[in-house]
Amino acid sequence: MEISKIPIIKIPINKGIEIFIKREDLIDPDISGNKFWKLLHNIKNYLGTHPKEPFIITYGGAFSNHIAATAVLGKKLNIKTLGIIRGEELNRKWHLNPTLKKANENKMDFRFVDRESYRDKHKMTLALQEEFPNALIIPEGGTNHLAVEGIKGMLTSETKYFDYLCSAVGTGGTLAGISKYAEPEQAVIGLKVVNDESLHQRILSLSQRTNFQLEDAHYGGYGKINDELIRFINEFRAKFGIPLDPVYTGKAMMKLMKLIDQNYFEIGSKILMFHTGGLQGIEGANYLLKKQNRTLIDI
Secondary structure (H helix, E strand, C coil): CCHHHCCEEEECCCCCCEEEEECHHHCCCCCCCHHHHHHHHHHHHHHCCCCCCCEEEEEECCCCHHHHHHHHHHHHHCCEEEEEEECHHHHHCHHHCHHHHHHHHCCEEEEEECHHHHHCHHHHHHHHHHHCCCCEEECHHHCCHHHHHHHHHHCCHHHHHCCEEEEEECCCHHHHHHHHHCCCCCEEEEEECCCCCCHHHHHHHHHCCCCEEEEECCCCCCCCCCHHHHHHHHHHHHHHCCCCCCCCHHHHHHHHHHHHHCCCCCCCCEEEEECCCCCCHHHHHHHHHHHCCCCCCCC
């Protein structure tokens, strides 16, 4: 699919407003949604320095969309990749994890670190820079200033005519890019899937604009999946034909629908939700749900 022809789909609801979803998940089956745009400028800038042996290092959890996308992109560009994975215990059983198994099939190597060490990424990054001086080290989730520039690609001539631009928020880079490049009259709504009070300041520093609001959508914590969410995702897909993942887009869309029911938006508003991809995470979620004898997410 041509990047310029990413479809914007209307979600038919009878609430006095119009809601649409931009299917960024259709960019690429493996490097989809915001991961495509966030990696784009980082990789182009790095390759522009003409490294003799290109090497990408990045961070992520067990079911990270960013890890999966970086591995695929590395293989496509013939660049070695290393994933710093949160959870030392995964070293013994990573091959059972669908995300890490696929990343390894795409030639990514791993280093598993304990959660306490993982929290101090600044210290870890300094050590990695010393060990691999020519490597590109990308932050967790791909969020940095170059990623924010890349997100500009999600905003097109078609997105200018919406009153509200909405997106799931994890590390903040995607919403910062939307905020930075939104039209002056547009409001930006971030649906937080993490319980992180530092996000507002982080997004503000990256976007340099105050046109955004954050709404909690973590529903018990990052990566937590309750039965209400599973029902919502499955019913949304059955009704509208659009798959959502349980970590980002599912929670964000469920929260958006609740805000609409609470009359958060003015009658007549036109709302655009960006589908940020991450559908690879459904398989990992179902892996855990099956072990718990719970209802699975439709694939």
